[in-house]
Ligand SMILES: Nc1ncnc2c1ncn2[C@@H]1O[C@H](COP(=O)(O)OP(=O)(O)OP(=O)(O)O)[C@@H](O)[C@H]1O
């Protein structure tokens with residue numbers, strides 16, 4: 001177990017601080033003493049074998065899962081059972097899911113404007129302008145009046161990204177956003193994510209797209225059996241892993 | 257060396273036999289078994305339809321206004337139905353024993369309801385073929401003539417003005433000129449004014465100026481107040497109106513004893529009118545209560561969960577008749593001496609909660625079909641529970657359970673006949689009472705068949721409406 005420290009920690013103000021985090025599903029110890037600090041604007045890629053607790057970890061950050069021990073501080077607010085704090089943190093964070101989870105009974109435009117209107121109390125006109133702005137940014141403005149069911153997987157995931165951005169989050173969490181997609185669509189989603197990264201968004205990203213990790217990540221975190229095995233800059237992580245477990249994992253996903 | 261790859265062209269799908277002949281060949285006579293079934297069905301139709309037609313229409317007695325006409329016809333050897341019986345009792349079948357001179361109040365109340373519901377049915381009525389349009393127009397004209405020219409004008413205003421206003425103000429030029437919020441406010445105020453003015457003139461026709469002014473003003477202020485608290489646009493306004501202002505309005509209108517309207521006690525209510533009151537308020541209250549019960553049953557709070565589960569299981573375990581009996585006989589025992597609850601009200605509450613329990617289970621089935629991801633996406637976007645439920649989860653759920661809910665609505669409508677057990681005379685009750693009339697003994701068939709036809713018309717309408725909803729919200733359209 002290594003403490004995941006930021007190499008240039010002193011340079012960045014931290015926005016997510018996780019310390020001594022432990023979580024159990026019943027008797028099953030799914031997260032074991034996790035310590036992770038993410039700086040403002042930092043891009044962290046989390047990888048690891050299936051069942052290692054990656055999803056659980058990032059779902060703890062916006063309280064889709066509750067933790068039993070340890071501290072999670074997001075943008076200066078500590079996560080507790082207090083509903084107000086949870087709401088506040090959820091408004092600061094956007095999350096992308098493997099299955100997109102768009103609202104199927106609404107058009108794409110409604111998907112994008114609903115939350116700004118009802119949660120941020122934005123006037124409809126402004127919300128629409130915002131929606132079109134982000135639809136253009138993810139390069140699908142012509143889909144505004146379609147229903148999610150009429151869009152391809154890659155398009156749906158880009159819509160989901162735009163939907164998050166409409167709430168102007170400070171932190172974006174990605175849970176394997178491309179693993180349900182065909183290779184041709186993976187690229188269009190990754191392009192949007194790279195673009196987002198270059199805009200200075202803080203990103204915590206569970207993914208097995210190692211190309212993305214190499215080019216975009218400031219740090220790669222490797223998890224196994226609920227622990228952070230190692231966390232390093234991509235250069236060191238890929239070329240000079242410190243543990244044999246990491247090397248084994250890398251050899252498996254790179255040669256598969 | 258690589259070559260350019262050319263995709264093959266798409267071919268049209270193979271044609272089946274088309275036209276009537278093709279359909280007949282494919283569906284009626286395709287196999288010996290089908291042939292046999294077709295022949296049997298034809299034989300059955302030949303055996304049953306002509307006698308029915310003869311009894312119900314050709315040989316039936318339509319004209320006249322007393323029993324004598326039918327008796328004469330019967331002596332003349334005719335075996336047809338005596339529709340004079342229904343004609344003479346028409347008023348009682350429709351209104352029960354609601355006083356003759358006050359019946360306009362019932363008409364007016366239902367007319368306002370029809371107007372408030374109009375936007376729900378507008379797409380069906382307006383978006384159809386020309387032939388159907390002509391039919392609707394004819395029906396509308398008939399109704400208008402029946403009501404007289406002045407009410408007809410108001411109906412036209414009431415029907416089309418809020419609708420036109422909504423269309424007009426939501427149009428592009430206005431939206432661009434004023435922005436969305438101003439348009440919403442304008443539409444709201446416009447609707448409120450319309451409601452006020454139309455109520456004023458509507459009442460003015462029947463009552464003195466003072467009463468009309470008071471009612472018109474009340475309607476206006478109430479609507480404005482509602483708009484203020486709900487920040488709704490015209491389309492949502494109809495719902496708020498239906499669930500808040502309308503019940504109050506209908507209550508005062510039908511019961512009276514206010515604004516110079518004479519009191520009409522509920523034991524005078526009856527016939528189709530009573531059936532629709534019981535069914536309508538039952539449907540309008542059972543669905544929201546059902547939704548709440550379904551949510552409660554899935555709640556994380558043990559107290560709420562246990563309460564909802566036991567309520568649902570208790571209600572589903574007893575027949576409606578016994579719920580009605582309990583409501584009318586046992587319930588008063590728990591009340592202090594001098595507190596009395598109206599019998600009709602008790603029946604309404606009983607039916608609403610009874611059907612709420614059934615609807616809760618239908619809705620729960622729908623809730624279970626909503627993927628967990630929908631909740632997670634909404635929560636991750638910062639949606640609090642009730643907002644998430646009412647805007648994201650429940651709308652999806654209701655779309656899924658339309659057939660089940662339609663089923664419940666249909667049986668609710670038919671179960672209103674059970675109020676007979678506590679002495680309320682709904683349509684069927686009135687029909688039965690009419691059979692017992694000494695002057696009109698022996699017309700059981702006519703009474704039952706008339707009641708059946710009326711029920712069938714309403715049930716069929718519900719069923720068609722649910723089919724329409726299903727088509728509109730079918731996933732393949734989305
Ligand atoms: N709600 C739950 N109840 C019980 N156990 C769970 C629950 N959710 C996850 N688990 C278990 O916790 C472990 C970690 O799950 P998690 O989804 O975080 O893994 P993961 O690293 O994201 O894997 P994958 O790559 O397959 O998505 C798994 O063994 C899983 O079976």
Ligand SMILES: [Mg+2]
Pocket residue numbers: 054055056175176
């Ligand atoms: Mg996962």
